[in-house]
Amino acid sequence: MSMGYVVLIPLLPALAFALLAPLSRRARTRAVPLAVGAVLGSLALSIAAFLAVWPGGHAGEPVWQGVVTIAHIGDRALSLGLQLEPVSAVMLLVVSLVGAAVQVYSLGYMHREERIGWYYAALSLFTAAMLALVLSNNFLGLFMAWEIMGLCSYLLIGFWHEQEPPRLASIKAFLTTKVGDLGFMVALAVIYAEVGAFDFHTVLDHAWTAASATPVALLLLFGAMGKSAQFPLHVWLPDAMAGPTPASALIHAATMVAAGVFLVVRAFPIFEASGVALTVTLWVGLVTALLAGLLAMVQHDIKKVLAYSTISQLGFMFIALGAGGSTAALYHLVTHAYFKSLLFLGAGVIIHAAHTQDMREMGGLAGKLPVTSLAFASGSLALAGIVPFSGFWSKDEILTVLLHEHQYVAFGIALLAALVTAFYVSRLWFRVFTAPPQQAELHEGHRSMLAPMVVLASVTAVLGFFGPTLGGFLGHEIPWPQLATAAISTAAAAAGVALGWWVYGRRTSVVNTQAIKQRFPHAYGVLANKYYFDLTYGYFVVGGYDALTRVLAVFDQRVVDGAVNGTAAAWRRLAGGGWTFDQRVVDGAVNGTAAAWRRLAGGGWTFDQRVVDGAVNGTAAVVKAAGVRVRTLQTGSVRGYQTLVAGAVVLLVIWIFVKGV
Amino acid sequence: MTVGLPQLLGLAAMLFGIGLYGALSRKNAVHVMMSLELMANAVNINLVAFSRFVTPEAMTGQFFAVFSMVVSAAEIGIGLALVLAIYRRKKSVELDAVQELKG
Amino acid sequence: MSETIPAVAFYLLAFAALGGAVSMMATRNVVHATVWLLEVMLATAGIYLLLGAEFLALVQVLVYAGAVAVLTLFTVMLTLRRREDAVRPFPPAWGSLALASLFTGAVLLAIRGFCSVAPEMPAQAPGIEEFGIEMFTTWMVPFEIASLVLLVALIGAVWWTGGDDR
Numbered sequence: 001m002s003m004g005y006v007v008l009i010p011l012l013p014a015l016a017f018a019l020l021a022p023l024s025r026r027a028r029t030r031a032v033p034l035a036v037g038a039v040l041g042s043l044a045l046s047i048a049a050f051l052a053v054w055p056g057g058h059a060g061e062p063v064w065q066g067v068v069t070i071a072h073i074g075d076r077a078l079s080l081g082l083q084l085e086p087v088s089a090v091m092l093l094v095v096s097l098v099g100a101a102v103q104v105y106s107l108g109y110m111h112r113e114e115r116i117g118w119y120y121a122a123l124s125l126f127t128a129a130m131l132a133l134v135l136s137n138n139f140l141g142l143f144m145a146w147e148i149m150g151l152c153s154y155l156l157i158g159f160w161h162e163q164e165p166p167r168l169a170s171i172k173a174f175l176t177t178k179v180g181d182l183g184f185m186v187a188l189a190v191i192y193a194e195v196g197a198f199d200f201h202t203v204l205d206h207a208w209t210a211a212s213a214t215p216v217a218l219l220l221l222f223g224a225m226g227k228s229a230q231f232p233l234h235v236w237l238p239d240a241m242a243g244p245t246p247a248s249a250l251i252h253a254a255t256m257v258a259a260g261v262f263l264v265v266r267a268f269p270i271f272e273a274s275g276v277a278l279t280v281t282l283w284v285g286l287v288t289a290l291l292a293g294l295l296a297m298v299q300h301d302i303k304k305v306l307a308y309s310t311i312s313q314l315g316f317m318f319i320a321l322g323a324g325g326s327t328a329a330l331y332h333l334v335t336h337a338y339f340k341s342l343l344f345l346g347a348g349v350i351i352h353a354a355h356t357q358d359m360r361e362m363g364g365l366a367g368k369l370p371v372t373s374l375a376f377a378s379g380s381l382a383l384a385g386i387v388p389f390s391g392f393w394s395k396d397e398i399l400t401v402l403l404h405e406h407q408y409v410a411f412g413i414a415l416l417a418a419l420v421t422a423f424y425v426s427r428l429w430f431r432v433f434t435a436p437p438q439q440a441e442l443h444e445g446h447r448s449m450l451a452p453m454v455v456l457a458s459v460t461a462v463l464g465f466f467g468p469t470l471g472g473f474l475g476h477e478i479p480w481p482q483l484a485t486a487a488i489s490t491a492a493a494a495a496g497v498a499l500g501w502w503v504y505g506r507r508t509s510v511v512n513t514q515a516i517k518q519r520f521p522h523a524y525g526v527l528a529n530k531y532y533f534d535l536t537y538g539y540f541v542v543g544g545y546d547a548l549t550r551v552l553a554v555f556d557q558r559v560v561d562g563a564v565n566g567t568a569a570a571w572r573r574l575a576g577g578g579w580t581f582d583q584r585v586v587d588g589a590v591n592g593t594a595a596a597w598r599r600l601a602g603g604g605w606t607f608d609q610r611v612v613d614g615a616v617n618g619t620a621a622v623v624k625a626a627g628v629r630v631r632t633l634q635t636g637s638v639r640g641y642q643t644l645v646a647g648a649v650v651l652l653v654i655w656i657f658v659k660g661v
Numbered sequence: 662m663t664v665g666l667p668q669l670l671g672l673a674a675m676l677f678g679i680g681l682y683g684a685l686s687r688k689n690a691v692h693v694m695m696s697l698e699l700m701a702n703a704v705n706i707n708l709v710a711f712s713r714f715v716t717p718e719a720m721t722g723q724f725f726a727v728f729s730m731v732v733s734a735a736e737i738g739i740g741l742a743l744v745l746a747i748y749r750r751k752k753s754v755e756l757d758a759v760q761e762l763k764g
Numbered sequence: 765m766s767e768t769i770p771a772v773a774f775y776l777l778a779f780a781a782l783g784g785a786v787s788m789m790a791t792r793n794v795v796h797a798t799v800w801l802l803e804v805m806l807a808t809a810g811i812y813l814l815l816g817a818e819f820l821a822l823v824q825v826l827v828y829a830g831a832v833a834v835l836t837l838f839t840v841m842l843t844l845r846r847r848e849d850a851v852r853p854f855p856p857a858w859g860s861l862a863l864a865s866l867f868t869g870a871v872l873l874a875i876r877g878f879c880s881v882a883p884e885m886p887a888q889a890p891g892i893e894e895f896g897i898e899m900f901t902t903w904m905v906p907f908e909i910a911s912l913v914l915l916v917a918l919i920g921a922v923w924w925t926g927g928d929d930r
Contacts, residue, residue, distance in 0.1 A: 638756045642685055642693075643860070650867045657870050664774045666882045669811075670875045672778045676804070678868030679785040685864065686857030691794055691839055695801050698832060699785060702808055705820075713815045717886040720895060723817050724903050730820075730827055731910040735917030737832050741839045742921035748843045 003052060003064035006084050009045045009092060010135060012038040013099075014128035020121035028117025035120040036103045039127055043100045046092040046131075049084055056086040056473035065137060080144075081199065083137035086474050087330065091134035091262065094334050095255050097459075098341045099127040101452035102250040105345050108446035109246050109352070119159060123247065126152035130255045134262065138199040139188055142263065146184070146227065149256045150177050156251060157243040169239035176236035180226015184263075187219035200266060208273035217270045217277030220263060221284070228260030228314045231288040237311055241303040245351060248303065249344030253310050254337035261317045261333050268326045282322025286413045289315030293420035297427065301357045302347050305428050309383065310340055312421060316398055319414055325401035327476040332398060334470070335390035335463055339382035342456040346376035349445035349453070350432060359428065364437030371450050373433050375457040380429050382460045384422040385493040387486070393464035396481040396489050403485060415492050422496025430505035669710035677703035690744045690754045694737060701733040770814055777814070780807040792851050794840050802833040816889040819896075 016038035020028050053063050067081035103123060110116045126149055133145035158170030192198065194216070195206045208216075224230070229237035240252050251257070264271060264281065271277045289312050296308035313336050320329035349372045354362045366373045382391035395418060402411040444450070471478025676699060683696030705726045712722025744754055751758045781804050788800035805828040812821035899907060 638759060639685070639688070643863070646681060646685055646863055646867070650863055650870070653867060653870045653874075657874050664771045664814075665885065667875050667879045668774070668778075669815075670878075671872060672781065672811075674868055674871040674875065675782055676785055677871075678864045679782075679789060681867060682857075682860050682864035683789050685860035689794060691836060691843070692797060695788070695797060695836060698801065698828070699788070699804065702805065702828065705824075706808060706811060709812055709815050709817050709820060713817070713889060714883050714885055717889045720890060720898060723820055723895065724899065724906070726817075726820055727823065727899075728906060728910055730823060731913060734827055734831065735913050737835060738917045738921045739924070741835055742924035744839055745842060746924045754843045 003049075003084065004066070005045055006049055006064055006082060006135065007066060009042050009049065009096070010082075010128045010131035012041045012045075012128075013124040013131070017121050017125040017128060020117060020124065023117065025115065025117060028121065030117075032107070032117060032120045035124045036100075036107065038124060039096065039100045039103050042127070042131060043096040046089075046096040050089045050093050053084060053086055053089040054473070056089070057475050061085060062137070067137070078140075079138075079199075080141045081137040082132070082135040082141075083200075084135065087265065088134045090330070090334060090470070090474065092131065094337045095127070095130050095134060098250060098254040098337055098456075099123075099130070101345070101456055102246045102341065103127075105249075105348070105449050105452045106244075106246045108448035109348055110244060115159075119156070119244065119247075122152050122155045122159075123250070126156070126251060126256070130259070133259060137201070138197075139191060139203065139267075140198040142266070143184060143188060146259060146263075147181065149251075149259065150174065150181065150227075153177070153240070153251050153256055156247040157240045159244055159247070160242075163242075165239075166242040169236075169242040173236040173240045176233055177226045180223045180233055180260075182223075183219045183221075183226070184223025187216050187223065190216050190219065204267070204269045208270055210274055210276070213270045213273035214276050217267070217274040218280065220267050220270070221277060221281055224260030224263045225284060226260070227263075228257050228318070229311050230260070230284050230314065230318060231291060234288065234292060234311050238304050238307045241301070241307050245303065245344060245348035248307075249341040249348070252307065253344050254341040257310060257314060258317070258333045258337060261314065261321065261329055264318075264321050265326045265330055268321070271321070272324070278322050278324060280322070281318050282407070282410060285315045285318025285320075285322055286410055286417075287315075288312065289319060289417040290413055290420065293417050293424065296424040297420065300359055302350065302359050302362075302428065302432065303344075303357055305359075305424060306340070306343055306347060309343075309421065309424065312417060313340065313383070316395065316414070316417070319410065320398040320401055323398075323401045323405045323407055323410065325398065325405075327471060327474055327478060328394070328397040328401045330474065331467065331470065331478060332394035335382065335394040335460070338456055338463065339379045339389070339391055339460045342375060342379040342453060342460055343383065345449070345453050345456065346372050346379060349449055350376075352445060353442045354439060359431045361438050362432045363435035364433070365442065366433040368437075368442035369444050371444060372453065375450075375453040376433070377429070378457040378460050380425050384425040384497055385418055385489060386422075386497070387490060388461075388464055390460050390463040392489070392493075393467045393481065396486055397467070397478060399489055400479070400482065400485050415488065418489060419492040419496040419499075422493040423500045426497045426500025427504045430500060434505060666710060666714045670707060673703040673706040673710070676700075676706070688755050688757055690747065690756050691741070693756065694740045694744065697740075698733060698737060701729060701736075705729055774811065774814055777807045777810045780804075781811070794851075795837070798833060798836050798840060801836070802829055805829045805833070816891075818892050 013035070016035040020031050020035060023031060062083040062085040064084040065081060066083075067079050069077045069079040103120070106116075106119070106123070110119055113119060129145040129148035129152065133142055133149065136142040136145060154170045154174040157173050158166050160166045161170070188198070191203055194212055195203050197203060226233045237252060237257065241248055243252075271281065292308045292311035292315060296305050296312065299305045299308060313332070317329040317332050317336070320326070320332060349369065350362065350365060351357055353365065353369060353372075356362065378389060382389035385392045385395045399411060399414060399418075402408075402414060467478045468480060680696045680699035680703060683699065684693050687693050687696065708722040708726040708729065710722075712720055712726070716722065747759060748754050784800045784803035784807060788797045788804065791797050791800065805824060809821045809824040809829065812818075812824055
């Protein structure tokens with residue numbers, strides 16, 4: 001059974017990038033179909049790989065593995081490799097399907113962009129890195145792909161770099177995730193020091209004790225929090241919405257931000273050995289899920305609502321991980337990737353149609369955009385957790401894990417977050433689609449944009465029924481939901497939707513948030529300012545650096561300058577004492593000698609003037625005349641001097657060559 | 662098809678020549694600095710190649726290459742600082758803008 | 765077989781290095797030139813790996829590909845006032861080209877003459893451990909001097925760039 005084609009899955013988009021990147025802008029635009037073809041090829045090969053792993057079930061055992069030793073450092077071999085096993089097979093399907101959908105969609109969405117070729121190059125590189133990440137069989141390769149994704153994220157957020165906000169957002173995203181990456185990097189060093197290898201098999205089979213596992217797990221978690229925008233490193237994701245919408249769908253909703261969850265899934269045995277790390281993961285997830293959900297309720301920008309929703313849903317995945325349900329987390333990752341990218345693509349069509357991202361200026365789109373509204377409804381219902389859409393099943397699975405582990409407080413918070421989720425989803429839906437129309441001219445998106453959405457919407461609608469099958473494939477059990485938990489979660493979701501309808505859908509006029517604002521001024525202010533996170537970071541991180549430099553400057557002025565001035569003063573006093581001695585004794589001696597000499601010189605004066613002066617002046621005249629000629633050589637031109645030196649060297653080389661030394 | 666010392670030296674010579682051309686022909690100071698780095702890089706290839714072929718045990722060439730890297734790192738640091746200082750005065754990084762030494 | 769793989773790798777890397785260097789000269793955009801320089805440096809690091817100089821390969825990536833390229837990019841960005849300033853037209857410098865070709869030709873001819881007496885590649889080369897031991901025994905004093913050189917360069921660079929009062 002030859003499975004070598006697995007290598008091609010990440011290689012095809014990488015080749016597309018290598019082909020597009022060096023081209024000129026016009027040639028790149030023409031080569032865009034190549035990039036789309038490459039990702040479609042990856043999709044086909046991913047399906048083949050998935051079928052090759054089918055029926056799966058053997059947890060962790062790779063079906064195929066390919067390792068290359070790239071270098072020997074001393075007697076240590078440094079190797080990178082890919083492996084295909086159930087988890088990576090599932091992730092391959094997710095990444096390549098969403099990637100292909102986004103690339104096809106972008107044909108329509110970005111066709112007016114002048115730099116569409118560069119957009120596709122960056123998108124291809126990203127897809128290649130993400131595919132390599134899910135296939136990697138070691139932490140080092142995973143980290144490399146992880147960093148390439150960070151770079152692509154930076155490039156795509158700042159795609160419209162002529163404008164100020166995307167440029168700032170791209171820098172903010174890069175730096176914030178880099179803070180997390182630092183944790184990942186230190187974790188790699190600790191892993192290598194502890195185990196002496198990077199590949200998953202060796203590292204995970206290592207006998208981890210709680211003491212040795214806890215620092216590694218916490219550092220890895222820190223890296224995952226940066227990438228997956230978990231509290232308190234979540235601040236970059238909402239700003240990242242300044243990038244093109246399809247790129248947001250792929251990178252900041254479906255795949256890259258889920259890489260943090262994927263990392264924890266991969267390293268899960270270390271987390272289990274630690275115990276403490278699992279509790280931390282659980283609470284990070286709980287805080288994030290609830291806080292980000294609350295923030296999503298007050299946003300007016302449709303993409304910002306979806307961004308906070310993504311943070312909140314990633315929080316749900318961390319909750320599942322923290323409760324010990326890595327399969328549940330992976331399940332929610334898969335369903336979320338499909339329905340959230342669908343919502344983003346829908347938002348793209350809406351933004352194109354309405355020419356605004358502000359939901360207050362939208363309304364009544366349901367009749368004008370029939371296909372989009374249906375697809376969007378499928379995604380919204382999945383996000384809200386309404387049966388039978390995919391989000392219901394995976395969210396239910398997370399709640400089941402919490403109950404099973406007797407985490408009742410966490411269960412309550414998660415249920416509240418689910419209610420909040422349903423509320424902001426219905427707010428979004430009613431505002432955009434059923435509120436009274438604000439604009440007359442509205443056009444449905446192009447076919448190339450609608451087709452990917454229809455595919456994603458149908459996946460979202462039916463994926464939930466394959467939960468137990470997926471569980472069997474992954475080698476873990478994903479049971480059908482129990483009636484009790486299903487009833488509770490459905491009740492929460494229904495309550496959220498009903499509340500959303502009561503506030504935003506019930507009236508015929510556009511809701512005036514002013515009323516809510518006036519009734520709860522403090523709560524609204526806190527939410528509208530995003531819990532003052534950006535301000536706090538501004539004060540304490542950036543401001544702290546400022547204050548430090550100011551303190552150092554004062555130290556400089558007082559202590560260092562003081563020391564220098566003091567020394568100077570001491571010297572001056574010392575010199576003052578010496579002065580008197582100087583004037584009296586030394587000057588007297590010098591003057592006396594000078595007078596004697598002057599008398600002696602009087603005789604020689606005539607000879608001096610005639611002969612010696614004549615000779616000196618003559619020489620000076622000759623030198624001066626020569627200088628006037630020679631000074632033209634000194635052009636002052638750096639390049640002239642360079643050429644002279646180089647010419648001299650060339651002559652020297654030729655001379656050596658001719659002489660045959 | 663084997664690789665010996667001559668091939669490596671040839672590669673280094675060609676890189677050096679390209680760097681030399683760049684250093685001589687460019688007006689932009691940053692570009693000249695980069696060409697100098699290219700030339701230093703070619704020299705380092707020579708050093709490492711000789712080290713591998715002639716003194717593999719003592720690794721003398723490798724150590725020379727390390728120190729050569731130190732020097733060129735220092736050089737580019739100082740050089741680019743100078744470029745910035747010139748830019749502040751002249752609002753230009755063209756080498757032709759600097760002619761104070763003209764006699 | 766074991767002979768050809770390093771040879772193929774060498775010719776690929778040499779092509780990458782030379783192509784990068786030529787592209788660096790051919791482009792009019794300073795930023796692109798920096799990226800091409802980075803490519804040359806990375807290819808050189810690969811050649812060092814082939815020559816069994818792992819430490820140098822790592823230092824090459826860190827110092828040249830990392831620090832020098834970033835420093836150059838920073839300088840380019842700090843000295844650009846407009847986006848268009850990145851693109852610099854350059855006159856065809858036939859004199860420089862002739863001089864450089866003359867030099868390269870002479871050296872290549874010299875190397876050709878040297879071909880017949882060229883030594884074969886020794887089979888074994890010491891690894892990174894021996895390199896480290898040598899570095900901190902035989903080459904200890906030069907190593908310290910090198911650190912001093914870097915310190916002086918650091919202070920000099922700060923002095924030249926820092927402060928508006930100069």
